[in-house]
Every structure is written in C-alpha cells, then in structure tokens.
Amino acid sequence: MTHLTATELHTLTNELNRRRQDLIAMIQTGANDASHDNLRQITGEVRDLGDESAALQQTDLNFAEMENETRELRAVDRALERMKEGVYGFCSECGGKIPYARLKAYPTAERCTDCQTRYEALHGEKDGTPSL
Numbered sequence: 818m819t820h821l822t823a824t825e826l827h828t829l830t831n832e833l834n835r836r837r838q839d840l841i842a843m844i845q846t847g848a849n850d851a852s853h854d855n856l857r858q859i860t861g862e863v864r865d866l867g868d869e870s871a872a873l874q875q876t877d878l879n880f881a882e883m884e885n886e887t888r889e890l891r892a893v894d895r896a897l898e899r900m901k902e903g904v905y906g907f908c909s910e911c912g913g914k915i916p917y918a919r920l921k922a923y924p925t926a927e928r929c930t931d932c933q934t935r936y937e938a939l940h941g942e943k944d945g946t947p948s949l
C-alpha cells in the first residue's frame with residue numbers, strides 16, 4: 818500500500834505519537850492557565866484597567882496558542898488515521914507520493930509540494946505544513 822519502508826513508517830509513527838503526547842500536555846497546561854486567569858478576574862485580584870487589559874491579552878494569547886495546538890493535534894490524528902487506512906504518504910489532492918524527506922520534516926503533511934503550493938496560493942494561507 819504505502820511507498821515507505823517499514824523503518825520509515827515506524828520512525829514517522831513514533832514521531833507523530835510523541836508529538837501527540839506533547840500537544841495534549843500543552844493543551845492541558847494552557848487550559849489550566851486560562852482558567853487560572855479567569856479565576857483571578859472573578860476574585861477581583863485584577864485592580865485597575867491596565868491590569869485588566871493585560872490579563873485579557875494574556876488570556877487571548879493562551880486561547881490563540883491552544884487553538885494552534887488543537888489544530889495541530891487534529892492534523893496529527895488525521896495522519897495517524899491515514900496510516901491505519903494505508904493511505905499515509907500519498908498526496909490528498911493528486912494521489913502522488915509525498916517524499917520521505919518531506920514527511921520526516923512534516924509528518925502531518927497531507928499534500929505533495931506542488932499541491933501544497935497550489936493550495937496556499939488558492940486559499941491565501943498556510944495550513945501549518947509548509948510547502949518546502
């Protein structure tokens with residue numbers, strides 16, 4: 818099914834699983850921090866407007882980070898799912914092989930370099946898996 822060797826697949830599976838653990842830990846830490854900030858505001862520990870906006874900015878930052886981490890976690894889950902289905906390492910657009918070097922750098926890559934470049938041009942944004 819896959820164009821990758823057993824060793825390459827093994828390396829990438831380990832990498833994805835390790836990344837998954839890291840992300841879950843980061844999201845949990847972020848969630849704790851965010852609820853701590855909210856608690857501080859509720860308990861009136863924040864006294865003046867300057868402090869309050871700083872606290873809000875910090876909360877926004879936590880949420881933005883958590884959003885990125887959640888998005889990456891979903892990409893990791895999708896990659897692991899594709900491994901189970903035996904379609905991992907193939908471009909989701911053209912079905913072409915994604916080179917091992919690219920997968921090694923970005924184990925969650927869903928597209929080959931050409932399709933990724935086209936996707937970014939079309940959507941005007943990156944989805945976290947750079948085309949290079």
Ligand SMILES: [Zn+2]
Pocket residue numbers: 908909910911912913928929930931932933
């Ligand atoms: Zn492609």
